Amino acid sequence: MTLDPARWLWAAGAILLWLALIALIVWRERRARARARARSEAMAGDSEAVLVAFASQTGFAEELAWMTAKALGQGGVGARVLSFSDMDIETLKTAGRALLIVSTTGEGDPPDAAAGFVRRAMGCNADLSDLRFGLLALGDRSYDRFCGFGHAVDGWLRRSGAEPLFDPVEVDDGDAGAIRHWQHQLNQIAGVASAPDWTPPAYEPWRLASRTLVNPGSPGAEAYHLAFEPAGPAPDWSAGDIAEIGVPARDGQPAPGAREYSIASLPEDGRLELLIRLMRRPDGQLGLASGWLTQTLALGDEVGMRVRVNRGFHGPSAETPLILIGNGTGIAGLRAHLKARASAGAGAWLLFGERTRAHDAFFDAELQAWLASGVLTRLDRAFSRDAGGGRYVQDLISSAAADVRAWVDRGAAVYVCGSLEGMSQGVNSALQQALGEARLLELLETGRYRRDVY
Ligand SMILES: Cc1cc2nc3c(=O)[nH]c(=O)nc-3n(C[C@H](O)[C@H](O)[C@H](O)COP(=O)(O)O)c2cc1C
16 A cells, blocks of 8 residues: 555545536536436426317317327427217316317308207306407308307307407308418417428329219219229328319319319229219309219329328227118218228128119118128118108118117117208207207217218
8 A cells, every 4th residue: 555645645536626517517417417306396387278269060179189289299289179969067267278179061050079068068057257268260151150169159159258368260151261370379389480281191092993873864964983093102092082073164264173072982992982073053164073973083093182091980889789870872871881881790781772772872782791791790771762762861761760879879870961951950859859959969968979971
């Protein structure tokens, strides 16, 4: 052992330096942790998560609700996304700030899933003086009551003492400008300068592979079964989803925009199939989109198409018994569901209405094969123009009311696809008769009664 004091001094100095270094590291770590804690406490204290509530019929409002929550999150603002069906007065009273995204359906009506909230909460004024809200109202100006439900929600909130954060933003037919305006408001709330990217998916090129007239000789307008093959990358979709086709400008007229059709096939078919009715205006002119798709477009021609996710009409689990009800070209969406049931090894009951058995039994061979294989547990069809006819799909429900009840007792979901006028109201009243008003409302609110009507 050395007794050289200089060496002792060096050793002590080195140890002190090492201890000081460790102390510095520990101190800096503690300070960083304290800062992070303060930041997170400040965030939590400063803003309870913003409530983002949606009332959606076909899924657009729901999609925007999730994008809204994501945009807030990007600015460090927490968000809680809730359907109107899961919301009550207390939720609003205690929310602090709420962003409400609501669509309008029917004739100025609330989406099905919001019916319960309307009944429970909106009948009377509540004390919502602690609530500040922003409203995005989705609608379409071609309807008489543009954004009818959005306006009803806005009026009720104001009457209840809630304070608007900004004027309601109205969206006409998905108008991108109005949605950008909403994003701008979100950026203000989230304190971010740049808008998140909400651009809808671009149109993909698809080639017309086949087109078949499915109802030659029908007393109704011609209906065509079209199949498209992807000319580029094929998107994924589920039964119930919608194809948006970009209709090009023609004859010096401006492009009429996109048209929506229920998809009648599944991605595993390798083709996107549609059932399109040729529309004629009173003056005999063909519908712009249906005329182009069923008459002008040639085999091999390309169209721009994109898939719109229609969550409100996605199928239930394979274990849930399924009743499918529809008329006319509404069978397109139901066919995609039947294909999905077939591949899941599940069955379904189809009730379908058209004009004549001889000419309008759409997809008859396929339905017979599904009956034989058990995918169709039961098939009921009504043909209104047949001898002794005058029977519509809703009459099938009335005749089979006891069976409909038994299926619903076993947990069945009821999906309706087809025309808004006549069919959907008729089917609704027949279901009300069969199940009782309260029961049908309960099915509606719990997502067991779903409609895709147009
Ligand atoms: C059957 C049906 C009825 C509609 N009725 C109205 C209406 O009365 N007033 C309106 O402004 N928009 C109406 N719309 C347009 C929708 O509000 C609009 O398409 C909205 O973007 C749908 O949002 P969602 O997918 O969240 O339900 C209707 C749409 C459909 C399909």
